[in-house]
Amino acid sequence: MSTTNNTVQLAVERYLNQRRRLGFELSFTGQQLMRFARYADARGHRGPLTLKLQLDWAREHVKRTGLVTWARRLEVVRPFAAYYRQFQPDTEIPDLHTFGPGHRRLAPHIYTRQEVCDLLEQAGRLPPLDGLRPATYRTLFGLIATVGLRLSEALNLRDGDVDLRRACLTVRHTKFNKSRCLPLHSSAVQALNEYRQLRDRRIETRADMPFFVSQSGCALPKRTVQDVFVQLRRQLAWQARGDYPHPRIQDLRHSFAVARLLRWYETGETVDHAVLWLCTYLGHASISDTYWYLSGTPELMAVVGAKFECFALEEVRHA
Numbered sequence: 001m002s003t004t005n006n007t008v009q010l011a012v013e014r015y016l017n018q019r020r021r022l023g024f025e026l027s028f029t030g031q032q033l034m035r036f037a038r039y040a041d042a043r044g045h046r047g048p049l050t051l052k053l054q055l056d057w058a059r060e061h062v063k064r065t066g067l068v069t070w071a072r073r074l075e076v077v078r079p080f081a082a083y084y085r086q087f088q089p090d091t092e093i094p095d096l097h098t099f100g101p102g103h104r105r106l107a108p109h110i111y112t113r114q115e116v117c118d119l120l121e122q123a124g125r126l127p128p129l130d131g132l133r134p135a136t137y138r139t140l141f142g143l144i145a146t147v148g149l150r151l152s153e154a155l156n157l158r159d160g161d162v163d164l165r166r167a168c169l170t171v172r173h174t175k176f177n178k179s180r181c182l183p184l185h186s187s188a189v190q191a192l193n194e195y196r197q198l199r200d201r202r203i204e205t206r207a208d209m210p211f212f213v214s215q216s217g218c219a220l221p222k223r224t225v226q227d228v229f230v231q232l233r234r235q236l237a238w239q240a241r242g243d244y245p246h247p248r249i250q251d252l253r254h255s256f257a258v259a260r261l262l263r264w265y266e267t268g269e270t271v272d273h274a275v276l277w278l279c280t281y282l283g284h285a286s287i288s289d290t291y292w293y294l295s296g297t298p299e300l301m302a303v304v305g306a307k308f309e310c311f312a313l314e315e316v317r318h319a
Helices: 008-021 027-042 051-059 066-084 113-123 133-147 151-155 186-202 222-236 250-267 271-282 287-292 298-317
Strands: 168-171 180-183
Touching (some): 008 027, 008 066, 027 066, 113 133, 133 151, 133 186, 180 271, 250 271
């Protein structure tokens, strides 16, 4: 089969179809490869894939995350280049280590308590002020920050999953196909109850409806929520403190994990055991996934440093 007269996009589609028939899902990979294909086709590329084309695409529109994102893009395009080489023998395959490892941990933005309060206050000012929309986004972002949910988990909550009488919510069939029941603080119960009452006055309720809804009563699209967050972030003029270009919704989950760990240190909990609770609460398949979420903030390191100093002094006394 020759690809000389075909677009790169058609070649990518054939590659993805072939791999998916073998059982590979390739969701993220498929999205990235289609972006590469559109990039190549927009430049009128035909024939063998050149190293320059692949490296230029990997580096396109990337600023703060730099080498890590470049390396991850190469990881995606490299197997496709090997496949494409069957039909265009002069296709060049990039070295996997051109930009270094692609799975280094990027430091997230850990929100301060004030930043979270500012976010919720700004969300409460969304237009129309007398509509359901500001309450929806204020409660949604507040729940993510308070409980450490993934955005998809919060948006997929059904009304029946939120049991305010028992002060808990059920997160169903999420990442790793796991479900979990999460206890809620009284302040979260109050906020969710106020939102539910307002929502039920504004829209027609129905069985198995989403907990968070748009003004028309429909489920909130993830893309729309992300766009609203970007709008709020710009209005608040935050400066990123992590390795990403801007603070993200996902960083609220990271911030929850760090705040919880800090609280345990302050109250004298046995952190080694408590982290196992956090692993379950966050819905992780492995404890290593939970450690991935933890960052050494100045507040956390000050507490840890003080505890280590006490430990070291005690060891000296008994020496």
